[in-house]
Amino acid sequence: MKTITEQQFRQAMGQFATGVAVITCLSAENNPVAMTVNSFTSVSVDPPLVLWCVNRAILPFPAFSNCSHFAIHILHAGQQDLSNHFAIDSEDKFANVPWQPGIGGIPLLEDYLALYECETQNRVDAGDHVVLVGRLLDYKLREREPLLFHAGRYRELMPA
């Protein structure tokens, strides 16, 4: 069997272009928690299910693996700084970021392309990550262009 290194895996998977999302939840102590992801995808129409994957090794893992609800903020073009802000190793990611409570108290950010409020439906162990499946409870959409991610770099849509 071929041995695939972490670097090779990242390089290979990075060819799949994605959007970028910031996912939020409340910790067990009711503090807002957030992280940047690109592993989000839709799963089922009926019932309306989505999934994303969280690394077991990161600080926010306990909060996301135990939360009853989470919010997915799909980022728009120009939100690279927000994406980087929620991807860095920091305990107080909300120091200068305004938010309001949504369903179940989940922190909702002000600026996004799309907002999905979800109830945690299922957790699936998958190697060094856990797959979180959520049921879509509510959503809001805005007319903006998406922020994209490909081969380790942010991108924006070009007209075909």
Ligand SMILES: Cc1cc2nc3c(=O)[nH]c(=O)nc-3n(C[C@H](O)[C@H](O)[C@H](O)COP(=O)(O)O)c2cc1C
């Ligand atoms: C574009 C992008 C996509 C990411 N996607 C994921 C992901 O899907 N799952 C994940 O666990 N971490 C992902 N990360 C890394 C996390 O954002 C990062 O490890 C986390 O915010 C670190 O949190 P901490 O600093 O509080 O430990 C991504 C980072 C970036 C910049």
